[in-house]
Amino acid sequence: MEESRTAEHDVVAMLRTYEERMFEEDGGLYLVGDIFDQYMEYKHLVPKGFARLQGLLAEWTDRGIPVTYLVGNRDPWHIDYFENELGVRLVHQALDDVADGLLLHAWHGDGSVPHEWFYNRIRSLLRNRVVARFYRMIMPGDSAFALARWVARRFSSDGAAHEATVEALRTYAESALARPNIDLVVLGHCHRASCISLAGGTYLNPGYWFNDRTFGYLDSSGPAIFRWTGGRAEPVTAIDSANLLALTN
Numbered sequence: 001m002e003e004s005r006t007a008e009h010d011v012v013a014m015l016r017t018y019e020e021r022m023f024e025e026d027g028g029l030y031l032v033g034d035i036f037d038q039y040m041e042y043k044h045l046v047p048k049g050f051a052r053l054q055g056l057l058a059e060w061t062d063r064g065i066p067v068t069y070l071v072g073n074r075d076p077w078h079i080d081y082f083e084n085e086l087g088v089r090l091v092h093q094a095l096d097d098v099a100d101g102l103l104l105h106a107w108h109g110d111g112s113v114p115h116e117w118f119y120n121r122i123r124s125l126l127r128n129r130v131v132a133r134f135y136r137m138i139m140p141g142d143s144a145f146a147l148a149r150w151v152a153r154r155f156s157s158d159g160a161a162h163e164a165t166v167e168a169l170r171t172y173a174e175s176a177l178a179r180p181n182i183d184l185v186v187l188g189h190c191h192r193a194s195c196i197s198l199a200g201g202t203y204l205n206p207g208y209w210f211n212d213r214t215f216g217y218l219d220s221s222g223p224a225i226f227r228w229t230g231g232r233a234e235p236v237t238a239i240d241s242a243n244l245l246a247l248t249n
Helices: 001-022 050-063 116-127 130-136 143-156 163-178
Strands: 027-029 067-069 089-091 095-099 100-106 183-186 196-198 201-205 214-219 222-229 231-235 246-247
Touching: 001 027, 001 050, 001 163, 001 222, 027 143, 050 067, 067 095, 067 100, 116 130, 143 222, 163 183, 163 196, 163 201, 201 222, 214 231
Parallel strands: 027 067, 067 089, 100 183, 183 201, 214 246
Antiparallel strands: 027 246, 095 100, 196 201, 214 222, 222 231
16 A cells, blocks of 8 residues: 555656646646556446546646546456546557657557467456446445455566567567558556667557656657656666656647
8 A cells, every 4th residue: 555655656746747848838648557456436436546646637637738548457447437527538449649740559558468368368358348337236346346456466467577478569569560650659568668669660668657667758859768766757768667658749
């Protein structure tokens, strides 16, 4: 709990340092999934925690700063709270967009890793609205969360990057950049931050904020990885972790 509170404190501090620049330069924020360890929204209830981050997102969208949330494998069970209450655009699949004049392809990346064969088989089932509704109906909220978190800890990684996952996402990025209308591919999921020039464009993975405080940033100089440390952002080449992408013009 304390680690989560510290991670939230740091991400809010980091975003505040970019706030005026984002507003003045028509910037935007992309959250690339797994923002929560588990997320399960009900019709009239949402999970507690991360109120400071949610408040900041609402402030930004109220000021006209667009925020896009591409859900991941740990936080897909949204309904409408983020959209209706916070003004956040919620995206459940891959997204093609324009950022700072670049044609962007963004996705969490789950479902593109061949060795995650069991998850790939049940991914569509887990994201099915009817299945999610049935799960909410048959289990009280606390029990539903407890089971979801137990399954996640039993079958998911502990935050460490796995080479097979890293390579699978890079391969996916290469295939996406082979399309004539894509300049930049942004993925999450593998827990290793990267900013790599490939044939056709750039592959950026912001990494895993919870462990390493890294994030991706795009301006007129191009995409880059930064690390939040000692109350400021410092540029890095490639390092483990984050699930957060800030884009400005």
